[in-house]
Amino acid sequence: MIDIAGKVVAITGGSRGLGRHFVERLVGEGLNVACLARPSRELNDLARALPDVLPIECDIGEVRQCEDAIRKTIEKFGKLDAIVNNAGVYEPFLIEDSTPEQIMRLTSVNYLGPIWMTRAAIPHLRATKGQIISVSSETVRWPYPFLSMYASSKAGMESFHAAMRDELRSDQIRVSILRSGHFEGGEGHVGEITPVMLAFADAASRTGHTAWTGKGFSMESMADALVTLLGLAPDVNIDLMEVRGTVGGHRLRT
Numbered sequence: 001m002i003d004i005a006g007k008v009v010a011i012t013g014g015s016r017g018l019g020r021h022f023v024e025r026l027v028g029e030g031l032n033v034a035c036l037a038r039p040s041r042e043l044n045d046l047a048r049a050l051p052d053v054l055p056i057e058c059d060i061g062e063v064r065q066c067e068d069a070i071r072k073t074i075e076k077f078g079k080l081d082a083i084v085n086n087a088g089v090y091e092p093f094l095i096e097d098s099t100p101e102q103i104m105r106l107t108s109v110n111y112l113g114p115i116w117m118t119r120a121a122i123p124h125l126r127a128t129k130g131q132i133i134s135v136s137s138e139t140v141r142w143p144y145p146f147l148s149m150y151a152s153s154k155a156g157m158e159s160f161h162a163a164m165r166d167e168l169r170s171d172q173i174r175v176s177i178l179r180s181g182h183f184e185g186g187e188g189h190v191g192e193i194t195p196v197m198l199a200f201a202d203a204a205s206r207t208g209h210t211a212w213t214g215k216g217f218s219m220e221s222m223a224d225a226l227v228t229l230l231g232l233a234p235d236v237n238i239d240l241m242e243v244r245g246t247v248g249g250h251r252l253r254t
Helices: 017-028 041-049 063-077 100-128 148-167 195-206 209-213 219-230
Strands: 008-012 032-037 054-057 082-085 131-137 174-180 240-243
Touching (some): 008 017, 008 100, 017 041, 017 219, 032 041, 032 063, 041 054, 054 063, 063 100, 082 100, 100 131, 131 148, 131 219, 148 174, 174 219, 195 209, 219 240
Parallel strands (some): 008 032, 008 082, 032 054, 082 131, 131 174, 174 240
8 A cells, every 4th residue: 555645636426425425534544635516515515624625516427517627626736646436326217217317317427427537637647647436336237126227327337447447558547446335325315215216125125136235334434445446556456346245135146
């Protein structure tokens, strides 16, 4: 492990949930952090609580906003050592009942967002021999009912990163997937309990997905995993780190 203090990291979706834990942890480790998120009370609260963080209003589904966010990060900190593509939309629905807007929203944020961020960051990461770290989901290995778009958008993102890993290897830019299992406090734990959410929970139980996933782990443990990736020696990379809970449930044959 190397000393990561002083590194400059841009994190998408950093104003709440897992992203907020990432931001707080990296600030605590002495990193310079740009927090990219849509305009919200949570982003304003983070800016007040962590004045050393650079808050940037950004919809990662919009390519020009991603380019502008990277530009602002460079203007503030002078360099870029890593991007963390954390932002994501988690929304259970049946394809038959879905709207085009729902499908486009998941595609725009979960798949295209990391592409736009990677595209904008490459020239600056080449200068620092930096890292691209993107958060994915265990659902890519066994897609849940009601999560077809979520799982497939994350799987597409993983495939894109696999290609980037070799495309950027000669530049010594390292590309990693941080694939997450079920953690406590995620998007599935907030908001109104709707008939769709109840149907999703019932389907996940009937198909065995709930048992396979097991008990949720803490977001602090995910932050530990991110710090591990950022602290790797420059001559090595972890292509895929999958973090899954150890408590409860059991792995089923897939």
